[in-house]
Amino acid sequence: MSTETVHRHANWVIRPEPAPEAPSAVYEVECTTCLHSSGAADSAEAAYGWAARHADGLPRHTGFREIVHRFWRAFPAA
Numbered sequence: 169m170s171t172e173t174v175h176r177h178a179n180w181v182i183r184p185e186p187a188p189e190a191p192s193a194v195y196e197v198e199c200t201t202c203l204h205s206s207g208a209a210d211s212a213e214a215a216y217g218w219a220a221r222h223a224d225g226l227p228r229h230t231g232f233r234e235i236v237h238r239f240w241r242a243f244p245a246a
Contacts (some may be wrong), residue, residue, distance in 0.1 A: 178245075185239035187214045200231035212236075 177186055184192070197215040200204040204219035212234075219232045 171179045181245050182240050182242050185241050190239050193236050194239075196235040198233045198235060199226075199229050200233055201229040202226070205235075208237075 180190055188208055192211055194208045194210065195212045195215040196205055197219045199219070204222065206215040206222075209215045209218075215234070
């Protein structure tokens with residue numbers, strides 16, 4: 169979904185969080201074998217790096233789930 173996406177419903181509009189301190193997204197990768205995770209990271213590369221190191225240390229742990237949180241805010245429709 170693009171950061172330009174706008175969702176409308178009734179009298180509200182949902183847009184990406186405009187606060188300058190809000191991250192655009194938070195990334196996490198979870199091992200589907202043992203459920204250990206990278207923890208929250210500001211970049212996808214940091215989470216993916218954890219997954220590569222995890223698989224290197226535990227060669228049977230090769231499946232991962234990506235979890236991405238994006239922040240949105242509701243505004244009254246104009």
